[in-house]
Amino acid sequence: MNYLKISKATDLSGTDRKIYRALEIFPGFLSWTTLLSLLILSYFQPVWVAYFIIAFDVYWLLRVVYLAIHLIASYRRLKNNVKVDWRAKCEAIKEWEDIIHLLILPVSSEGLEIMRATFKALVNDGYPTNKIIIALSMEGREGPSARERAEEIRKEFGHRFRNLFITIHPENIAGEIKGKGANQAWAAREVKKEIIDKGNLDYNKIIVSVFDIDTCVIPGYFHCLTHKFLTVAKPHRASYQPIPVYHNNLWQAPFFARTTAISNTFWQMMQQIRQERLATYSSHAMSWRALVEIDFWSTNMVSEDSRIFWHCLCFYNGDYRVEPLNFPVSMDVCMDKSKLKTLKNLYKQQRRWGWGVENIPFVIFNFFHPAPFKQTPHLLDRNYININLLVDTKVRNYLKGAGQSIFDAKKQLLKRCGVKDKSKQFRWRKKLFYIFMQIEGFHSWATNALIIAVIGWMPMVLGGDRFNATVLSSNLPSVTRILMTMAMLGMVVSAIVSTLLLPKRPPQYGFFKTAKMVLQWAFLPLTIIFFGAIPGLEAQTRLMLGKYMGFWVTPKSR
16 A cells, blocks of 8 residues: 555545544544634633634734735745846756756646647747657547647647647546546656657656646746756755746636635745745646656645645655745636636635645644655665565564564664665654644634634624623724724735736726726635635535545636
8 A cells, every 4th residue: 555645535444544534534623613612602601702802813913914024025035036037047057958847738628728828938938948848638538629729739839849748648547536636647657658768868857847737937937947956955855836826817807716816826925935834836846756756646636736745745754845936927817707607616716725635634644654665666676565565464463463563673674675764854843843734724724714704703692691791792893893904904915915916907908907906905804705714614524524526627718
């Protein structure tokens, strides 16, 4: 059993399955317990809840100020990095000309307009296109139209790149779910077999990027990525994360879709400053050598973009990280042909992003599971299977009867194989930090907005005369109002930064459209609830109940 390829409890059996299932229940149980406990206590102990609400509002204010500072700092870095001549910086490094970029573009039902825009941006990036390999991976379930669209792109752009390799991902492969992860993993394996291995290309000098097909690079992106790869320590033990800005159709999208998309951009910007909390998201890059060593992306995952980081972190025993590029790539805001369809699609998109909560049981399970297969295969080679046998039930029972722990047996076997056991490198403190970070992040996503908007009023609604007769009942609304008014600082900063980041206004729009872009932030509190907390809570509830989600492709329209 390769525990780093599991996606849900049903992939396991016996005790492992029960433990993993309990871990799946935990995030939703924690969120619902928090909300329901506060609701019930608002009736029985309204004073307690009132004090909690005031303390929580103070915490929220401090958090807003803290994040606003990080947002401003990230914005300054982004603007500075866009101005840097990254080509000149690369040319100062002799090895840069040896670097080859492999770009995997998984495609579902997206049309030629979106595909062309992505390829035009690649050509205009400025990086030598003879050092770029494109894997355009179409879905076989789309029928003949998939091949036709791919061939049209090959005719227009095939001559511009070192290779433009088209793959058709077959449907109904056992163990796969229909989604981006399975598609890009298929493409990577085909490129490895047909281009990289046949061409005897050096794994150490290939950077692989996987982009959503609507991702358009900003000129200088690949030079920036190359420079980062060549100048950081242990470049093969890192992923590289740009900042997603949703500018492709920003002016056309409805206001609620814009504010939701821009809020996500801001969160990613703030995470770039807090590197210790940064995980891979959507379009990102990593070493080809590392990708081959972990045996590519999991094909049974919904949140494959973030799972690849946690997979590598466990695989390399904590010796893996995400390097922030502080450089933007442009993507599409969720938009359909009507506002009603956009509302529905935006909710489904946020729910799918909220399904990233499935990483919590994965992380906890693999951090503490004794299975010793997490050593790198290129070190273990033929002894890899022998070490894996230690997790077999019969071997466990034998070791138990002999009075020997599985950990001691693992050490002895690794020593006989001549392999250094690096498991101690991943310290407990670091593991606990990652676990807390994941739990706190998803719990906040599902509960914070509801606590402020709904629970905060419950002591006055449910507390009755027992609470309304107290001085605290008259002070609670005014204190909350003052603290939340002060917290509006975050919304003001968001409005300013979003205005500064706006792409050039299309000629068909006037000044009034720009004014609406600023005024839209007044609806942020509602956006956070309906396109943040509620879909996030639904995703956690589905995981808690074992109602596993499949991959949902966001329709793209411009």
